[in-house]
Amino acid sequence: MHDLDELRRHLATPLGANHDPDQPPIAGHLLWDTLITAGHTPAVHDHSAGRAITLDLPDGTSIWISEQADITHPPAEHEGWCALHFNDPTDPLGDYVMVYMGDGLTHADDTAACVEAITAWIAAHQAVGAIARQAAYVALPKTIPRETLRMTWVIAYSHPGFNGIRPPTPSTQHAATLIHRSWEKPDPTNPDADPTDLWIYLRRGACTGCPWEGPNRRDHNQAIEDALDHTHPTWRQHPALPTGASGKRAAQLAAHRSAIHPARWFDSGGPLKVTTTIRRDRHEPGRAPGGGYLVKVHQPPKLKPGTAQLSLLDQSSDPEDEDY
Incomplete structure (x- = not known):
């Protein structure tokens, strides 16, 4: 699945819907759906060439989520999501912060843990004021590096x-x-x-x-x-x-x-x-x-x-x- 528009259409199709039998399931589909359920707005941008699902934040930064620069691998072969926060979304080689690194979980459990970490980290990233920052900090899950x-x-x-x-x-x-x-x-x-x-x-x-x-x-x-x-x-x-x-x-x-x-x-x-x-x-x-x-x-x-x-x-x- 190399066409970006085709990939976007596939991800946007609700889980459980009737899929094209010629399109095998991909690991990124559950991630996309779980992000939406958590209140996020995922995207697949041209500058990621379809290798990552991204979350664009209000301050112009972005979180990229993939497994070894891929989101289209079969769920059964999934090893672990990696979520990176980039200050400049157009420069994947620039400064970044690792928000999550999965290891040893099933596809479903890893996806849930990844989205939980991202959601909590975004709250901490966007908090303003000592009390709000401290409250967001103590709420961060143990999966945060x-x-x-x-x-x-x-x-x-x-x-x-x-x-x-x-x-x-x-x-x-x-x-x-x-x-x-x-x-x-x-x-x-x-x-x-x-x-x-x-x-x-x-x-x-x-x-x-x-x-x-x-x-x-x-x-x-x-x-x-x-x-x-x-x-x-x-x-x-x-x-x-x-x-x-x-x-x-x-x-x-x-x-x-x-x-x-x-x-x-x-x-x-x-x-x-x-x-x-x-x-x-x-x-x-x-x-x-x-x-x-x-x-x-x-x-x-x-x-x-x-x-x-x-x-x-x-x-x-x-x-x-x-x-x-």
């Missing part, structure tokens, strides 16, 4: 809204959080970026109370600060307080902290700014009095006269490419 999971946007571990098992609950007020995904490519915001300088992760500030997301960032702290600009716009105006006080000094510092922040600032998840001698010390979720972020502001240590070398505490923690 591990590397593909790493490339899916998700709330970073230990940050507000993170739950690796159950869908998260939206907050009743704007609350800052951090979402990230694996990247391992140059700066996506700069077309002239050094191709050898790879960003290990993409990070964005986000909100657990609404779908807002900040711009792509390389730096963990910068993404969190974007989120705080959204949830608590005046946070930059507040002074940074010293840490490590105890006894009477600690009580005085707590009173001062309350005096310099608006009423219910911390109840609303507002951040607490503190000084640190560690350059680029990462901001910490859940460490402010009300559960908001502890924001680290670098303050170089005061050196004794004649001291030429900085303290080891003044060295950068460089959290840029850590996974957290």
